[in-house]
Amino acid sequence: MRRALAVLEQVRDHAAAEGLSLTELADTLGLSKSTVLRLAQPLLDTGLLSRDRRHGHFRLGPGALALGQAYLAGIDLRTAAAEEAHRLMREAGGTVHLCVPDAPHIVYIDKVENETAVRMASRIGSRAPMYCTAVGKAMLAWLPEDVFAQVVDAGLPTVTTRTLTDPGLLRTELARIRNRGYSVDDRENEPEVRCVAAPIFDHNDVVVGALSVSGLTSRVTAARVRELGPAVAAAALRVSRTLGATR
CATH class of the missing domain: 1.10.10.10 (Winged helix-like DNA-binding domain superfamily/Winged helix DNA-binding domain)
Structure with a gap:
């Protein structure tokens, strides 16, 4: 055999x-x-x-x-990502989110919290803007151009003093994300929160979601972001492979 x-x-x-x-x-x-x-x-x-x-x-x-x-019919995104989400929570010590695109927003479909850390305000089923969240930017970087246009047309209002509200700067940021394989929300959506995310692809190599780790800036320092980025990208890649992606 x-x-x-x-x-x-x-x-x-x-x-x-x-x-x-x-x-x-x-x-x-x-x-x-x-x-x-x-x-x-x-x-x-x-x-x-x-x-x-x-x-x-x-x-x-x-x-x-x-x-x-x-x-493929026997798995779904939450099932495919569950093990990696819990592994990330244990290794990173932050809150892990699993999200899907619903342009110009993202939707939280799963959340794994570190019970010893400060709880994040996000709720399963809630929505957030694509342009100022790490999960949103991680997906937007690989979504078609018409989705980018849809996000821009919906408006890029200021959420914090660090929010990217210029379409040109956002496009440049998306290029950086594609180059390094993960995205960062550095206090762009919440003033004291940093988040690192990476895209998840399906068997057609189409982006279908994103996995992230979030935490307060006191715990997720700039140096810690550089460590978390490759770890989150690797976890998202393993989920993608489970879904049949060949990237």
Whole structure:
């Protein structure tokens, strides 16, 4: 069984190419051609693999698609992110939020609080502006241009003295976020709160949410932000992979 799965994994890893020949599979796995054919036959019978008649190359079959769709149908964003959200809360010591886009706003769909820290005012189901929250900017950085226009058209009013209210400055900030992989709300939405967030992508590599860590500025210092950024980005990436993203 394990060797048969190795055959399937090799073909999967070359799914974007023309497939793999019998010789290539055998050489890569260190097996004889006859052994590869024997291991592949049940995978061909169940449709997990297919083999084209012209070249004899192995590719993923329709059964692999059905299996993937069944997997994706069995998970949702909250379920996929739950473990990472709790891990982040324990490691970062702040409040973790999971949000989804609803331009020009974001919606909080889950929240994991550190019981020893000051509680954040956010509530599951509540909304906040995209342009001045870390989760909002994390998603906006990868959303289409028309969403950016929708956010700007809705207005960029001042929330705190540090809120970005100029569309040009906001666009520059979104470029920085794409470059480093995470966003920062440095007292832009609440005067004494810093937040670090990263985007979550689905199996189509489309941004569907964001994961964040928030805390008072006395705990989430500027130096701490630089530590949290890569950690939050890594957690969001693991959630994305669970959802089938290939980024």
